[in-house]
Amino acid sequence: MLKTFLAAIIVTLTAPALAQPAMERVPDRPAGEGEGPFETLLIRGATMIDGTGAPPEGPVDIIVRNNRIAAIARGGGADIAADRVIEASGMYIMPGFVDTHGHNGDPAKAPQPSYGFKLWLAHGVTSVRGVGFGFGPNDPSIDQKRRSAANTITAPRLFAYTVPGAVGPYGPIDSAEKGRDWVRWIKAEGYDGIKFFNNEPPHILEAILDEAERQGLGSVAHLGQRGVADVNARKAVELGLDGVTHFYGHFESLLDKSRLPQYPADYNYLDEQSRFAWVARLADHVGEPGSEKWNEYIDYLIDNDVTLSPTFNIYSASRDVMKARNLEWHDKYTLPSLNSFYEPSLTNHGSYYHDWTSEDETAWRAFYRKWFDLTREFKDRGGRVTAGSDPGYIYQTWGFAYVGELEMLREAGLTPLEVMQAATINGAREIYDSKGIEPPMGSITVGKLADLVIVPENPLANLKVLYGTGHTRLNRERNELETIGGVRWTIKDGIVFDAPKLLEDVARMVEQQKAAQE
Template identity: 75%
Template sequence: MRILKSICLAMLAALAAPAFAQGMERVPDRPVGEGQGPYGSLLIKGATMIDGSGAPPEGPVDILVEGNRIARIARGGANLSADRTIDATGMFVMPGMVDVHGHNGDPDKAPQPSYGFKLWLAHGVTSVRGVGFGFGPDDPSLDQKRRSAANTITAPRLFAYTVPGGSWTSGAVQTPAQGRAWTRWAKAQGYDGIKFFNSEDPATLAAILDEAEQQGLGTVAHLGQRGVAQVNARKAVELGLDGITHFYGHMESLLDDRSTPDYPADYNYLDEQSRFAWVARLEAQAVEPGSEKWDEYIDFLVENGVTLSPTFNIYAASRDVMRARTLEWHERYTLPSLMNFYEPSLTNHGSYYHDWTSEDEAAWKRFYAKWFALTRDFKNKGGRVTAGSDPGYIYQTWGFAYVAELEMLREAGLTPMEVIQAATINGAREIYDPKGSAPPFGMIREGMLADLAIVDGNPLENLKVLYGTGHRRLNRETNQLETVGGVRWTIKDGIVFDARALLADVAQMVEAQKAAR
């Protein structure tokens, strides 16, 4: 028994630090005909426009794109002509969406990165911040970023973040001086920012954050539990952190009558069932919404200009694992290898529901209530919230997981229009603010990049119309079931992608893997 336990803990120890396996297949060049354009002129005719700024919908509008830029927005329609016209009558056009928390799997989950890229595009996601797409000497992030920018692969616009010490070969980053040297190196390589897992000592973290600001690099942190006693969310923001993803660090900043979380004596961080089951129990140790300490903390976050990308969806299985396991898109669009990875496991990170009980799910529902309240209060006081999906774990498949995140932002208390803002201009600004420039996408404006999603339905009325599987409903006139919605076309950099064709290609990948097995 001791030997078995030692083996299990050894496997779990490998998961304690973020692990992104290398050896991924290289993304193939974009095939001829997969995505058309950019055109000398492209006309999107007759749509209702949701421009991403928070302005109300208006239509019909005609949007003229020249090359990869929006050249003209004609409200009420106009007598315009173009090399190609998309008749979007009855449809809605919105800015291409931004996923600020992307990974792209590993060979055990999805061997070909184009699987995730196509699912993102098929759901109207035209930009993804990779945190990261891979780490280590074989990190594909920069190669994928450059090829996407050149549109030689079928992929969203990619922004590459890496971890302290990631990808370079000059030794560990353990001192402030080493941290600054590595940060300058990361900037020179072409990275857009840094993702922290809270494994640095506070002095080194502070040095990297300071240097990152000087270099115009963005910073975001998953404030891991092993470092949160030294650096919780409050401390990280004091040191200069730009953004907080997930929930880590918040409850620890709001503890009621203790300075560190009170874990049971048999708690084991390396046992992921123990780790994630007890995360939810932290809710009871934090102060209540509306209390003095709560309000002061929210004010502190807002005043310091931090961005929250909560990624609610990635832990949603914790409150209903049966539902997550049986989501309607798994059969057609989730690879068998990915479904295998999702199953309870001692070795696969995030597959922690080994013996998940109704008590665990009830605890997570209570945790979500407080997490939602924190995000809602932060938003109501002027804080910026963005949308990230963290796909490839815990039954959250690319693209579908992003729309699920939008639904959970709505559940947290954002209005439908605020959800669209979180998914578009807010995400674009989170990426571009550290660069010191206004984002070139995220709203529908003349002169901005032609990153657009044309949707067969109104997402402000029903976010479910964004799912690749559409929205199933009963036609009350015919008493027949029908499926409506879905992104029809995704336009990235002026290139028009048929979202249905992308989904069909993904379905073929799934069927091919099933046949091979």
């Protein structure tokens, strides 16, 4: 069994082309699924949270013509003829959310990509950076990106990143020249950027990053532990990396008493229980927040315009596996195949809590404290933080995981307005900075694309109202439980999606799979 596990992990880390051989094709968007775009759409009476960090203001009327925000009438009272009017009095309107760390299934757990796409849209996510959506000769990323742009499928706006050598005719990237050729090839194919797993030697990584900048492609890295002896986060930034996702590479840049992590004698990277149980103990090998080394490292990241996409949520089960396993949306909205994938396993990546103890959870809670501190200090000094959810692993289901990430950004110390900023304009700018242009979405601004989310309750007061399952509270006047919240409408490209109906579609997918397994 251990040999099977090791083989599966080696495939996952070294041959992503094998990971998704048989994903289903996304069906065309059926008639009636989403309305518009309209020649004129009027959203009337909402309180606006514009994404820039500005305070809420309302009521406002927002006028959309086709797919652009044409006017914002502060104080309301817009007197125009409209093809569609959304009465949003008492509701809150924000820019569509941007998920900067997306994947979309594989045949074993969620073979139909529309499952994840609809969950994202139902939670207000109108743009997703796929890192990636697939790999190898059957990579669906570019096809899905183009179909989404044409709105022939029900999906967020998609941005496609890929891994060096995972697509294209070049095979393994084993020279700087080949790396540059590969970058030019993915640019011509329509990819938006590159995701690194720290598998390249520094001179090849540097060449790829340099060519990516020349070609206007973004870069982000999961700085895996097998390469961190040569390239930690500080070194990757020195070589030209734009963004760091997860925690990898940060603490290895802050080691207090050694140059390399001091692994225990029985450590085995290919045994994920060993790997992830030890990760939390890495926090014991670095100094305290506020020390000279911490301050110098954070300043270095900011001076080099790095973006952090921490994805706190994806490892949150490490703090409390029982809670993660019993999240209230699993029964209705998590596919049985996905729930099976989440269960402890020797073969499924991320299902590493084989014998997860209270000591492991305590260590992870301590690890999060330092990870939160690092992110908060980076943000406080002017660094850009974005919201990415990395769904489909470790009990993190699409859409719900994104809201969970917003809650954890709040826990890390971002204010509610800063959380909204991370979820909107910050994510948009991370994606578009490499292109050298201001993003066409990410804030409610005249002239920008009509990517918007409308919620009946105030997310600045309670982020839980963004969950598709809503927020349960006691009505003190009636002494009865009631459920409030959930996104009401998600607007992408001027097309109005009924968020509750999208969730009903997902619930039907889950019920159909359950029935097929009986």
